[in-house]
Amino acid sequence: MALLEVQDIVIRFGGVVAVGGVSFTVEDGQICGLIGPNGAGKTTTFNCISGIYRPNEGRIRFAGQDITAAPRHAMVGLGIGRTFQNLALFRSMSVWENVLTGAHADGRAGFIASALAAPAVRAEARAAEARARELLTLLDLEKVAGQPVSALPFGWQKRVEMARALIARPKLLLLDEPAGGLNHGEVDELAELLVRIRREFALAILLVEHHMSLVMRVSDKVVALDFGRKIAEGTPAEVRADPEVIRAYLGDGQGTPHAA
Amino acid sequence: MTRMDESLGPSGAAGGSRAWRATLLTLGIFAAVAPAFLLESFQLFQLTMAVIMALAVLGLNIVTGYNGQISLGHGAFFAVGAYVTAILMSHFDWSFWATLPVAALVCAAVGYGVGFPALRLGGLYLALTTFSLAVAVPQILKHKALEDWTGGVQGLFLVKPDPPFGLAVTPDQWMYLSVVAVAALCFWGTWNLVHSRIGRALMAIRDNPTAAQAMGMDISALKTKTFAASAMVTGIAGALSAVAIEFVAPDSFTFGVSITLFVGMVVGGVASILGSLFGGLFVLFVPNIAEAISKAAPGVIYGVILILFLFLLPGGFAGLLRQIAARLTRRRP
Numbered sequence: 001m002a003l004l005e006v007q008d009i010v011i012r013f014g015g016v017v018a019v020g021g022v023s024f025t026v027e028d029g030q031i032c033g034l035i036g037p038n039g040a041g042k043t044t045t046f047n048c049i050s051g052i053y054r055p056n057e058g059r060i061r062f063a064g065q066d067i068t069a070a071p072r073h074a075m076v077g078l079g080i081g082r083t084f085q086n087l088a089l090f091r092s093m094s095v096w097e098n099v100l101t102g103a104h105a106d107g108r109a110g111f112i113a114s115a116l117a118a119p120a121v122r123a124e125a126r127a128a129e130a131r132a133r134e135l136l137t138l139l140d141l142e143k144v145a146g147q148p149v150s151a152l153p154f155g156w157q158k159r160v161e162m163a164r165a166l167i168a169r170p171k172l173l174l175l176d177e178p179a180g181g182l183n184h185g186e187v188d189e190l191a192e193l194l195v196r197i198r199r200e201f202a203l204a205i206l207l208v209e210h211h212m213s214l215v216m217r218v219s220d221k222v223v224a225l226d227f228g229r230k231i232a233e234g235t236p237a238e239v240r241a242d243p244e245v246i247r248a249y250l251g252d253g254q255g256t257p258h259a260a
Numbered sequence: 261m262t263r264m265d266e267s268l269g270p271s272g273a274a275g276g277s278r279a280w281r282a283t284l285l286t287l288g289i290f291a292a293v294a295p296a297f298l299l300e301s302f303q304l305f306q307l308t309m310a311v312i313m314a315l316a317v318l319g320l321n322i323v324t325g326y327n328g329q330i331s332l333g334h335g336a337f338f339a340v341g342a343y344v345t346a347i348l349m350s351h352f353d354w355s356f357w358a359t360l361p362v363a364a365l366v367c368a369a370v371g372y373g374v375g376f377p378a379l380r381l382g383g384l385y386l387a388l389t390t391f392s393l394a395v396a397v398p399q400i401l402k403h404k405a406l407e408d409w410t411g412g413v414q415g416l417f418l419v420k421p422d423p424p425f426g427l428a429v430t431p432d433q434w435m436y437l438s439v440v441a442v443a444a445l446c447f448w449g450t451w452n453l454v455h456s457r458i459g460r461a462l463m464a465i466r467d468n469p470t471a472a473q474a475m476g477m478d479i480s481a482l483k484t485k486t487f488a489a490s491a492m493v494t495g496i497a498g499a500l501s502a503v504a505i506e507f508v509a510p511d512s513f514t515f516g517v518s519i520t521l522f523v524g525m526v527v528g529g530v531a532s533i534l535g536s537l538f539g540g541l542f543v544l545f546v547p548n549i550a551e552a553i554s555k556a557a558p559g560v561i562y563g564v565i566l567i568l569f570l571f572l573l574p575g576g577f578a579g580l581l582r583q584i585a586a587r588l589t590r591r592r593p
Contacts, residue, residue: 050474076476088471090464092531100457101464105476107457111485114456115449121456128457168476 001064003028003204004049004172009058011044011228018044020228021058026172026221031198031205033215033236036225037248042208043085043176045225049206050082050174051075063171076105081170083161085177085208089149095160096145099135102164103128128167135163138200139193155186166197172204173197179211187214194218216240224248292440296433305504306544308436312501314540315443317524318450318533319494324522325531326454327486328466329378333390335517336397337491341367341498343401346416346508347409356421356503360442363499364492371491375484394518401510415509418502439500446493451533453489462486463531494521527569529578538577542569 002025011019019041026032036042047053049060051072060068062078070078081102090098106128109121136142139159144152149160158178165173178194179187191214198205209215215222215236222239224232226248232239239245295307320334344363348354374393378386401410410416423434453459464472465479473479502508520543528539550561573580 052470071478072473073476073478076474082474084471084474088468088474090467090471092463092467093460097460097463101460101472101475104457104461104464109457111453111458111489114458115453115489117452117456125457164475 002026003030003063004206005059005061006045006049007059007061009045009048009055009060011041011048011053012056017228019048019055019225022225022228022230023058024223024230024233026204026206028171029198029202029204030220031194031207031218033219033222034206034208034225035210035212035215035222035239036231039227040225040248041228042225044228046174046176046206046208050080076168076170079169079171080174081165081168081172082174083158083165083176083178085180087154087157087161089157089160089164091148091150093149094146095141095149095152096132096136098149098160099132099141099163099167100128102167103131105168131167132163135167138166139163154181155183158182162193162197166201169201170203172206175205175207175209177209177211178207179209179214187211190214191218292444293437296429296436301430301432304432304436306548308432308439308504309501310541310544311436311439311443312497312504312540313520313524313544314537315446315500316494316497316521317528317539317543318447318536319490319492319497320521320525321528321531321533321536322450322453322462322493323486323490325525326459326466327462327483327490329483329487330383330387331390331487331490331518332387332522333374333392333394333518334490334494334521335513335515335519336390336393337367337371337494338498338501338517338521339397339401339513340370341495342502342508342513343410343416343498344495345499346418346502349418349503350411350416351409356438360496360499364496367495367498368488368492371495372484372488374491375487378487379480379483391515391518394515398510398513401513410510411508413510415507415512418506418508420503420506435504439504442496442500446496447533447537450493454533458482523566527566527576529576529581532576532578532581534581535576535578542577 004026006025007023008021009019009023010017010021022041022045024032034042034045044053048055051067051070051074055068058068059066062080065078067075067078090101093101107124109118109124113121136145139162141156141159141163144156149157152160179190182190194205194207195218197203207215207219219236222232222234222236223230224239224242224245226244231244231248232242234242295304299307316334316338319337320331323329324331341363344366345356345359348359348362349356374390377389381389400406402413404412420431420435422431423429427434429437461472461477461482464475465477465482469479524539524543525536527542528537529535546565547558547562550565551558553561575582
């Protein structure tokens with residue numbers, strides 16, 4: 001059974017069909033790239049999986065459970081973590097506090113126990129802090145832990161988002177254009193990081209990305225969308241050679257797709 | 261809503277070593293208790309009221325400072341707390357201490373009820389809704405149907421509790437010490453709350469609701485509970501004020517109280533616990549200073565002081581503390 005099953009989802013905005021019946025699966029531990037030209041419906045599909053939109057038709061199942069109608073705040077508890085395309089950090093907080101917010105879903109302490117600093121609350125906080133420290137080390141953020149997150153360069157802020165998503169120990173990590181705004185060297189580091197994260201955390205990754213060389217380099221499987229429909233699915237090599245994909249990216253001419 | 265203050269570093273080392281903290285705590289207790297034996301009766305009463313205002317500002321800071329929900333109606337919770345205590349003491353002869361938990365619970369319940377519409381109303385709409393609550397409360401308190409309980413326009417008279425166990429302190433001194441103890445407990449609890457998983461969630465919701473949801477935060481539940489917690493703290497302050505003044509009347513709880521609390525929060529520092537303490541002192545003592553300067557137009561002087569203060573310290577008192585702290589840590593080798 002696949003970890004994530006997207007079945008025939010249709011999403012309409014008014015009369016416009018943004019996604020018209022897309023299906024695909026992501027297996028345990030798999031890195032799946034979701035590609036397509038601008039307006040292909042990648043981000044809309046992505047937002048459906050993370051609960052931001054509800055599909056008008058179709059089903060989304062995660063680990064065998066129907067999550068089509070699950071509320072947004074339930075996703076992380078089910079095991080789906082995410083990052084955001086244009087960064088969505090908590091700007092008044094330090095790097096350290098941002099990462100700790102990611103552990104919210106793991107905590108149980110409520111208002112009263114927290115106000116009284118009950119021993120169980122402190123134990124829970126210490127466990128979250130230990131994991132936060134590990135992630136800061138993994139993502140090379142220890143030195144900036146106490147800094148306000150808004151003072152960091154863009155690429156570093158993206159790593160903070162990654163740490164914030166990973167601290168909840170997701171089974172599936174949704175990454176919305178992680179390479180956006182990064183330079184060449186940073187994209188190389190990101191590719192290594194993704195492969196390493198998958199290995200160390202034993203999780204699956206769904207990657208929405210424009211940066212074609214990154215997708216082709218790290219993905220086990222690639223799903224290509226165009227005009228809200230799936231036009232290809234397979235290994236990076238298969239998808240790259242698919243005539244539909246070539247047409248979608250380059251019109252009817254010849255050649256291979258490259259970074260959009 | 262700028263930088264969060266008093267942030268815990270990765271090592272959890274806020275405020276340095278244990279010995280340093282113990283010293284600070286001892287000094288704090290001494291500074292809080294000493295005025296009871298140094299000040300004259302009226303000055304002590306004023307300081308008692310300042311601590312009460314600080315506690316009320318702290319309550320407002322929980323919901324507006326930390327959670328970003330603007331309330332212009334916290335005077336209403338202050339009034340409800342005061343009246344619960346007053347009614348229980350004057351109609352049922354309850355002891356002051358027994359009324360406190362009841363006032364706290366009633367205010368939390370009312371706050372929870374107000375928190376529900378707050379979920380659907382953002383920013384300015386919430387401000388206006390809470391504003392209308394503050395306007396309505398004094399009139400409700402005067403209403404004929406409640407007159408038997410509230411005493412109507414006349415209000416209710418109370419008597420300060422006598423010091424227990426034959427302690428050699430006056431009722432005024434005992435009142436001050438009781439208020440300080442209750443306030444200290446509330447400040448401690450709020451400090452814990454703000455630095456917990458819940459506190460981070462409140463600030464996360466304020467900073468970026470979409471991301472907060474992705475972190476598993478149930479915004480509706482958290483916002484309503486925050487309103488309840490905030491109303492509870494301000495309500496406890498109201499309950500203390502009823503006994504400290506030994507009198508409650510509808511006209512003591514006009515809309516002006518809500519604005520006073522708001523001023524205290526901004527002047528002390530938005531989203532700052534220590535700032536709330538300063539805000540309480542400011543809103544109680546600065547009007548008196550203004551009146552000492554000009555009997556004819558104290559409002560003008562107060563306004564000028566307020567504008568000057570905000571001009572010189574845009575981050576409030578807490579902003580100043582943060583600057584000093586930043587400078588000290590930079591100098592340290």
